[in-house]
Amino acid sequence: MIRQNIRVAVDAVVFGYKDRRLNVLLIKRDIEPFKDSWALPGGLVLNDESLENAVERELKEETNVTVDYLEQLYSFGSPERDPRNRVVSVTYFCLVKPEHHNIKADTDANDVAWFAINELPKLAFDHTIILDMAKKRLRNKLIYEPIGFDLLADKFLFSDLEKLYMTILDKQIDRRNFRKKILSFEILEELKEKVSNGRGRPANLFKFNQEQYFKLKKEGFLFDIK
């Protein structure tokens, strides 16, 4: 029997939300293959680190980003996906709050940037497929779990949340019904602070109460925004 010759990598799809747009974090490759192409951050797993640690390490090294939410997405392993060697890549789905958006190119990459999801360059390897799957996961999770809060600042306006949902789900949402629904969950704290953003009536700031959410979830509560 021939010795198995497969390498294990991790790749991350990192979403950020800024200026009412959904963005993805990409790096520009500085080595072949696909030199100078944009690609998802990632790399080979070290012998003694967990898969999650590998993603976090690669993200730190390549982009200097620390994520606020991370979960496994899918594993890609078709024999031809990397022209050099066979590589099985375990991919991760990540969300980053705006306060952690600061990026910095480093090891293995000569450039790092946020790209609006609908203005993407051609990606290396099968990364477009991975990204598509991540977009689906995002839309799905947004409806059934309170992950939208991991894309917003700790304190946010209700209108931010509403716009985030409209942007990512790509549909109109009734302001009154949306607010009623979310508030009925009782997982938001309404802060005393108000923010006036230029024109218009100043708005209240809100904060996501994660402990309260976990407590409710344990009691059988289901987050659900159609």
Add this chain to the structure above:
Amino acid sequence: MIRQNIRVAVDAVVFGYKDRRLNVLLIKRDIEPFKDSWALPGGLVLNDESLENAVERELKEETNVTVDYLEQLYSFGSPERDPRNRVVSVTYFCLVKPEHHNIKADTDANDVAWFAINELPKLAFDHTIILDMAKKRLRNKLIYEPIGFDLLADKFLFSDLEKLYMTILDKQIDRRNFRKKILSFEILEELKEKVSNGRGRPANLFKFNQEQYFKLKKEGFLFDIK
């Protein structure tokens, strides 16, 4: 930099439904570690086969089973999960119809058997965790996708479907509401054949119309049984 020394395996959680019980397919290991323990079927991926092919090959070799539904479940890669070498295992979620339940021990395994889900032996490695995740996936998918039909014979009684849902979701279901709901989807064909199973009024056979389901799905239809 040290050469990466990680192996890639696949493991399968295969569910079957028989005698109103949910069963899992297990093999008895005939080599160390965990010799004589029961385990999920699986094994190392060959250099030039896809992950899906690897699962199907291992299942064929170890159990002689061909599955009716297969999807990736999750990848497990903690450094200590296999005492010999580091192994990252890509696991799969499989369903088998009763007509394909015939099993046969073969390579790498000295025994193969179906176990009722609530009468499981201790499992090797981290396979209990994998199985738990698969159970959750099954319950979840049963509600949002018509996968129950991949656990039943091609022609089945409505009461079979109903009992399958009650068994797997572990709750009572109102017969009238359930039938109304499923029939309203218009993805079942009512056959002319009736079956009398011992006592009671003979029942109609039904067949799942997959083409119709795909067509409706494309048009935006969502299968959903609470």
Add this chain to the structure above:
DNA sequence: ACAAAAGTGTTCGGGTTACACCCATGG
């Protein structure tokens, strides 16, 4: 005629949807 499983309709209530006007601020 009796036991066992199959088949069938209606009512009620809660939740989702649709919808429009006033409020607070800055310029």
Add this chain to the structure above:
DNA sequence: CCATGGGTGTAACCCGAACACTTTTGT
């Protein structure tokens, strides 16, 4: 005082949940 975005309530409708009796067969 006007433009801009924030904040709020009610009525109609639909869907899910609850619920019991009749039918068909085998013994």
